[in-house]
Amino acid sequence: MRPHVLIIGCGFGGLEAARALRAAAVDITVVDKTNHHLFQPLLYQVATAGLSAPSIAAPIRHLFRAQRNVTTLMGEVVAIDAAARTVSLKDGAVLHWDHLIVAAGATHSYFGRDDWAPFAPGLKTLDDAFEIRRRVLLAFEQAEREDDPARRAALMQFVVVGGGPTGVELAGTFAEIARHTLPGEFRRIDPRQARVLLVEGNARVLQAMPERLSERAREQLAALGVTVRLGARVTGIDAEGLDITTAAGPERLASRCIVWAAGVAASPLGRALVDTTGCTLDRAGRVVVGPDLSLTGFPAIQVIGDLAAAQSHTPGKAPTPVPGVSPGAKQMGRSAAANILRRLRGEATVPFRYADYGNLATIGRNSAVVDLGTPAGALRFSGYPAWLFWLFAHVYFLIGFRNRFVVLLDWAWAYWTYDRGARVVTQKR
């Protein structure tokens, strides 16, 4: 019997770990709740009707069709037993493992206010993206039929909560839809009158970026027609709008379409790991891992990606936290695979070291900010060149040639015509 490597979750981390073991004499099982690997950086394009779901999602078993040591299972892991070396699936099935990689990712968090969820969906899955697409497009449909000016204004006010990369992308694209895609298609309303608000609790958007680029992003958002509200804390969300508090005091924003891009919480599987290994979670619910991404006392269990509170170890320097971005998850996946191979050879594991190639965020048409670390120092730019760089970087990393080609085609079309091809809403949602 060859050693059995079980990988929970096929996001960037899980996919990369399995691929890194392609030539290894191990049997791999990849378990995921869905049947597809999702290219999450472009999920906002599905939510804003720019891309269809199949453009950014590839069937997991199709990605592994040529890698004969991988078995793909669609299922949801609900419990982990570190002593018996098993996991239990929701339907009762039990899978044994010799090495476990937990790459279950993160979901959105409402900071204890889950009652806000129905009024402000987040964006993590394709279902989330369809729900947001539905709400945005139906708000315009309802506004076209609404005679009351106040209700119409509420239908045409879109609020994005959270000024991180996802919030900035969504707000910028909503404004583009209102200003460029929809005008001319309505007879009673003027979509250009729609207001898009980006509400952020901190003093600037894109906290992970240098301050100058945050300022550039804010300027580009304003130029696209987004009203950025900084230092605004959300205190309540309901079906009719949201309450915020700023330095000027409390304020009410009427809106029938609110999107939540503010909080991220690690997968509940972190809790399952605590139960069986006694490991600790950080404040965001992420599993605190050792230098080699394994759990203290359980070298056969590694946690990677958004579920891991991991640190980067550079000899001679103090450890630094690994940011929750896709290159981090991919690098952790490769590191976890390499450490499994080392352990199989009886060698010591190697601490994880994160190579930071920089940071980029898109804002909307022709607008983005890029912050690259180069040997010659930081390279920072914004606007159209940054947008082109962002575009090609993302298309390059898209899984599968066909997707890349279709996505480029869709974008070229959308760019020249302002049309957004995926403006389809199905009945039930």
Place this chain on the structure above:
Amino acid sequence: MRPHVLIIGCGFGGLEAARALRAAAVDITVVDKTNHHLFQPLLYQVATAGLSAPSIAAPIRHLFRAQRNVTTLMGEVVAIDAAARTVSLKDGAVLHWDHLIVAAGATHSYFGRDDWAPFAPGLKTLDDAFEIRRRVLLAFEQAEREDDPARRAALMQFVVVGGGPTGVELAGTFAEIARHTLPGEFRRIDPRQARVLLVEGNARVLQAMPERLSERAREQLAALGVTVRLGARVTGIDAEGLDITTAAGPERLASRCIVWAAGVAASPLGRALVDTTGCTLDRAGRVVVGPDLSLTGFPAIQVIGDLAAAQSHTPGKAPTPVPGVSPGAKQMGRSAAANILRRLRGEATVPFRYADYGNLATIGRNSAVVDLGTPAGALRFSGYPAWLFWLFAHVYFLIGFRNRFVVLLDWAWAYWTYDRGARVVTQKR
């Protein structure tokens, strides 16, 4: 005030009617339950993961963006008042009309056995297509995890009920997926062992075709790996399979994935028309219309498309029924629009005359049958040339250049690689 033309439903008939009135001095309102016009002939490709939904669905208001006399409303008509000349929407709104075109189409019918619906979805909407896609792909996922041979066989037996064009397309494509797309992606099952059954109550498939082409279709289905069961009447459907009766007696077919392509029923709006005009419905629930597609005593109401039991009137010949195909709906749409213009000019209306350009059905990869009426007589062919003809005819009629191009690209890719790009299943369905 210009005369107000209200069109209910934006399928082939409604869309064509509105377009035919583009230069007329009328105000047009198009009301549809959904926000998109659906290219129904390719819906089976969405159900079988060959195309994404946006490839075959275009936002209705986008199609009319340049036609300034059209207002698009998304809403569901629940009642019609012929005397007051109004329709009522589900949300209580009331719309007045001077001329009414009812083009509400058809849905699937279980011949009074609606309890079968949960176990055998039909294929009329995008939601239906997603549901069928989900069932087919999840059946293979579950089979991969199933150890019991009988249950595994049931999971890998796919049954299509109804040997009309939709049933034939679905069965042929299911067989193609099992034989060509999925092999190599599973580790425990061999998708080529899947069985695809096409169950038809009559003695041949594609009843609307000449007998020789029905026989060609049956041969091509068999070559693709479909088991065609003719003269088989369905007597029961449940979660585990279906009961059929043939000349040899009753039989049980175990299946966890059954698709209903057997019956079509006209929209319930036919009943609403009976209530207000006293018109009559035929056995399929279709509204019996006069020669000019209007209702007796109500010249301002015309019924077109699948909802109409219409006849074609050729001078000197007996009237013949109009088949329920998209060219029929389109021609009725143009005729209804022309008759409205005639009435506005004070002229007499003209009876509808259906121009029959023939009939074609695809079966699967390289397989189709074509029956064309030409001045030189009937032109009938099958196999690869028929499939090519079908392909280009359908792409040609697809609405919008972008869709056409993306669909051709998707097909070219699928043809050469056997890959099907839209194999995405979302969580909730």
